[in-house]
Amino acid sequence: MIGGEAGFGIMTTGVVFAKIATRLGYHIFDYVEYPSLIRGGHNAYEVHVADFEIRHLKPTIDVLVCLNKETFDKHSDRLNKESIVVYDENDFKIEGDYKKVSVSFKKIVTDLKGQAVMKNTVALGASLATLGAEIDELLKVIEEQFARKGEAVVNINKQFAQAGYDSAQKKFPSPNKLLTKMTTVEPKLVLTGNEAFSLGAVIADCRLYSAYPMTPSSTVLTVLAAWQKKSKMVVRHAEDEISVINTALGASFAGVRSAVGTSGGGFALMVESVSLAGVTEMPVVIFIAQRPGPATGMPTWTEQGDLLFTVHSGHGEFPKIVFSPGTVEEMIELTGKAFNMADVYQLPVIILSDMYLSEGHKSLAKKFIDDFIANYKINRGKLVTSLKPSGKTQIYLRYKDAEDGVSERIIPGVPGYYFQANSYEHVEDGHTTEAVQPRVIQVNKRARKWKTYLQNDFRLPEYYGDSNATDVFVSWGSNKGAIMEAQKQLTEKGMKTGFWHFTHIYPMDKEKVKGLFKENIRYILVENNSWGQFGKLLLAETGVEIKEKILRYDGRPISAEYILENIKL
Amino acid sequence: MTNINDFSGYNPTWCPGCGDWGIGLSIKQAFVQLGYDPSSVAVVFGIGCSGNMNDFINAYAMHSLHGRALPNAIGIKLANHNLPVVAIVGDGDCYGEGGNHLLHACRGNHDITVIVHDNSVYGLTTGQVAPTAAKGFKSKSTPSGIIEVPINPMALALINGATFVAQSFAGDMATMVSLIKAGIAHKGFSLINILQPCVTFNKINTFQYYLQRVYKLPQDYKKDDLKEALGKSLEVGQEKFPLGVLYQVERPSFTDQIDQLKDQTLVSRERFADFQNLYQDFI
Numbered sequence: 001m002i003g004g005e006a007g008f009g010i011m012t013t014g015v016v017f018a019k020i021a022t023r024l025g026y027h028i029f030d031y032v033e034y035p036s037l038i039r040g041g042h043n044a045y046e047v048h049v050a051d052f053e054i055r056h057l058k059p060t061i062d063v064l065v066c067l068n069k070e071t072f073d074k075h076s077d078r079l080n081k082e083s084i085v086v087y088d089e090n091d092f093k094i095e096g097d098y099k100k101v102s103v104s105f106k107k108i109v110t111d112l113k114g115q116a117v118m119k120n121t122v123a124l125g126a127s128l129a130t131l132g133a134e135i136d137e138l139l140k141v142i143e144e145q146f147a148r149k150g151e152a153v154v155n156i157n158k159q160f161a162q163a164g165y166d167s168a169q170k171k172f173p174s175p176n177k178l179l180t181k182m183t184t185v186e187p188k189l190v191l192t193g194n195e196a197f198s199l200g201a202v203i204a205d206c207r208l209y210s211a212y213p214m215t216p217s218s219t220v221l222t223v224l225a226a227w228q229k230k231s232k233m234v235v236r237h238a239e240d241e242i243s244v245i246n247t248a249l250g251a252s253f254a255g256v257r258s259a260v261g262t263s264g265g266g267f268a269l270m271v272e273s274v275s276l277a278g279v280t281e282m283p284v285v286i287f288i289a290q291r292p293g294p295a296t297g298m299p300t301w302t303e304q305g306d307l308l309f310t311v312h313s314g315h316g317e318f319p320k321i322v323f324s325p326g327t328v329e330e331m332i333e334l335t336g337k338a339f340n341m342a343d344v345y346q347l348p349v350i351i352l353s354d355m356y357l358s359e360g361h362k363s364l365a366k367k368f369i370d371d372f373i374a375n376y377k378i379n380r381g382k383l384v385t386s387l388k389p390s391g392k393t394q395i396y397l398r399y400k401d402a403e404d405g406v407s408e409r410i411i412p413g414v415p416g417y418y419f420q421a422n423s424y425e426h427v428e429d430g431h432t433t434e435a436v437q438p439r440v441i442q443v444n445k446r447a448r449k450w451k452t453y454l455q456n457d458f459r460l461p462e463y464y465g466d467s468n469a470t471d472v473f474v475s476w477g478s479n480k481g482a483i484m485e486a487q488k489q490l491t492e493k494g495m496k497t498g499f500w501h502f503t504h505i506y507p508m509d510k511e512k513v514k515g516l517f518k519e520n521i522r523y524i525l526v527e528n529n530s531w532g533q534f535g536k537l538l539l540a541e542t543g544v545e546i547k548e549k550i551l552r553y554d555g556r557p558i559s560a561e562y563i564l565e566n567i568k569l
Numbered sequence: 570m571t572n573i574n575d576f577s578g579y580n581p582t583w584c585p586g587c588g589d590w591g592i593g594l595s596i597k598q599a600f601v602q603l604g605y606d607p608s609s610v611a612v613v614f615g616i617g618c619s620g621n622m623n624d625f626i627n628a629y630a631m632h633s634l635h636g637r638a639l640p641n642a643i644g645i646k647l648a649n650h651n652l653p654v655v656a657i658v659g660d661g662d663c664y665g666e667g668g669n670h671l672l673h674a675c676r677g678n679h680d681i682t683v684i685v686h687d688n689s690v691y692g693l694t695t696g697q698v699a700p701t702a703a704k705g706f707k708s709k710s711t712p713s714g715i716i717e718v719p720i721n722p723m724a725l726a727l728i729n730g731a732t733f734v735a736q737s738f739a740g741d742m743a744t745m746v747s748l749i750k751a752g753i754a755h756k757g758f759s760l761i762n763i764l765q766p767c768v769t770f771n772k773i774n775t776f777q778y779y780l781q782r783v784y785k786l787p788q789d790y791k792k793d794d795l796k797e798a799l800g801k802s803l804e805v806g807q808e809k810f811p812l813g814v815l816y817q818v819e820r821p822s823f824t825d826q827i828d829q830l831k832d833q834t835l836v837s838r839e840r841f842a843d844f845q846n847l848y849q850d851f852i
Contacts, residue, residue, distance in 0.1 A: 019852065023852070202841065202844065202847065208644070208647060210644075223850075227847060228828075228829060229829070231841050232838060243637075243643075243673065246641050249631075249644060250613070250644020251644040251648040252644070253631055254645040255649070258648075276637075412629035413608070413651075413652055418630070419630075420629070420630035423633060432624050
């Protein structure tokens with residue numbers, strides 16, 4: 001873990017460390033803690049590194065790099081006597097039985113005539129030295145990062161890295177060789193949940209992304225905006241979230257795959273238009289990265305408090321689909337699926353993430369994405385791309401009644417036809433109606449989409465762990481990694497457990513889901529909110545009630561340790 | 570070649586004598602004269618008596634939510650910038666509920682034409698005051714007279730970067746047709762504010778009221794002078810209503826300035842497939 005004052009490059013440093021570990025052949029999972037301000041607060045970035053696949057953080061800190069005293073004070077409770085603490089003894093002293101490595105950050109920076117932010121590069125060098133790693137990968141990253149700024153800048157940065165490395169090596173001459181290059185290095189990528197959504201959206205041929213910045217969703221906007229020249233996507237930072245979703249709906253009406261991204265508060269502003277998408281049967285993908293509410297809440301922390309709001313968003317009755325991935329891999333898969341489902345069923349599809357999944361990085365095999373791309377097929381459902389013009393321009397039956405609930409669809413500009421997408425209830429050609437029969441026909445038609453979806457595309461939760469377990473966790477979304485780690489630790493304690501992980505949150509197949517829950521099994525609901533919202537949804541949708549709950553709502557993610565502390569053994 | 574009947578949908582349900590009849594006819598006439606047919610133009614309607622035109626005009630259309638027609642229109646234009654896009658909205662719709670969208674659509678110079686029915690009241694909800702009503706206007710929601718001063722839509726558009734700002738009167742079809750055509754032909758954001766008597770709920774701003782107070786901008790009026798245009802837009806304070814194009818300048822439209830739309834529309838281009846090129850950010 002590295003910590004320091006906000007505004008001094010802690011975040012970038014953390015990502016670089018994660019990438020170096022991955023290049024050396026390791027798997028990583030990381031998490032960042034930061035306050036909702038730009039300068040002056042405390043930032044902490046922790047990277048969990050292992051030689052096997054990981055999806056969780058660990059309780060002990062093996063290396064703590066303190067760029068200020070606060071880092072030590074805040075995190076020393078997670079240190080043990082094997083932990084290495086890198087700090088600057090000219091700056092502050094620390095007490096306790098740890099492997100202390102003092103690196104003169106300030107002096108190095110002053111001697112080499114650098115800016116305060118260069119401390120990070122020194123720290124990266126020092127960290128690698130304490131872990132017994134070579135410095136080569138760091139020097140390579142510096143070359144790549146600063147190549148555009150010229151050789152002089154590259155060399156200066158290399159000097160800082162080398163000075164940190166040498167200084168730490170001198171102070172800590174025989175480190176445990178924890179981070180030596182592995183013999184086989186499988187190519188991997190290091191992605192956050194937000195980046196995984198962005199990449200998934202591009203793969204799925206999303207052509208318009210519209211958003212208004214809101215933590216923790218904003219990096220989707222900035223990543224997609226940065227890619228525009230390459231990806232040819234149009235990215236609009238609109239004046240407010242209402243404009244955001246209506247821009248996307250206009251583009252969707254005109255035929256392009258469109259998406260929006262926000263957090264709970266921004267989504268609250270969009271909700272009237274979710275209903276518009278419902279009645280006009282327009283595909284749109286809505287990405288929500290949850291943070292603790294209500295209102296402005298705790299902007300840079302994590303929670304799963306918007307599940308019921310999301311599921312029930314929009315006035316009136318209309319179908320929508322809600323997915324919630326548990327890892328970056330699932331984020332890519334479900335993003336691809338979300339765009340297909342939006343087109344196939346002509347409705348809003350919501351991807352529910354949270355700060356923990358959205359902003360934490362995970363390494364994943366490059367092959368995973370290559371395979372996903374190779375196998376991903378764009379399915380635009382009943383979009384009619386060519387239609388023979390009739391003699392005279394005529395109205396198109398855009399909302400024609402259909403057995404599966406889905407009508408054929410054309411896009412504006414097809415010669416010889418026209419129709420309207422009407423926010424009022426309408427007849428089959430889109431004209432407004434207040435009559436009894438057409439109203440009932442359209443309500444029923446829209447509702448049948450859910451039935452078709454449940455038959456063809458709904459997926460039951462995945463089961464992890466012991467198939468004969470009598471203690472079974474039930475959860476959804478980003479809690480997956482922590483629960484799987486808790487299962488591992490509980491097995492070591494002699495308790496075999498199972499785990500149902502839901503990603504296809506809404507709608508649910510009542511009978512099939514109900515069938516998964518057996519008598520005489522102890523089910524434990526795990527959620528990152530205070531109401532047990534998924535439990536309420538499960539009860540309402542299937543009649544299954546889970547009485548035992550492990551809930552966390554302090555803004556911090558569910559962790560294996562939290563589960564172990566709170567489970568009744 | 571189309572004729573006006575090709576654009577005629579259901580029979581309108583507007584009150585007899587409503588200014589909307591003339592506006593609706595003028596829009597259809599303008600479409601005919603521009604050589605459009607119902608499949609070659611996109612129209613977005615707001616909510617209100619004006620928005621109810623959705624059922625009376627044939628075109629590829631969205632009947633949007635109250636206040637949200639402009640972002641829908643912008644979205645359509647981003648997806649297919651070759652398609653003419655017209656938003657037909659009301660004063661409560663565009664200057665009240667959706668006011669924020671108007672400011673930013675002007676700034677972006679989005680190539681859409683916004684036709685506002687300005688009748689100073691909410692007709693469809695039976696006569697509450699609209700943001701363009703004069704101070705002191707009495708209505709069901711302001712029985713003692715409205716406290717706020719009216720919004721000045723044309724001044725608002727001008728100072729926020731609109732490149733075409735015009736005003737017309739629902740009693741003057743010839744001017745309406747020519748302004749709507751000019752607005753659609755204009756490359757960039759065009760606002761056409763149409764003074765529209767509501768014969769049922771507004772007993773003050775009647776046809777007679779406007780006939781006595783409107784005047785046509787002179788032939789030699791200089792359209793490209795922002796200060797002059799602002800001066801004209803402020804005459805509403807003296808209950809004088811200039812008709813014609815107050816302001817028109819050339820500035821690249823929003824989609825003109827997006828590299829990825831240079832050669833093709835967003836909807837017609839090939840699928841992007843060079844994903845490996847994006848990986849480098851993650852290694």
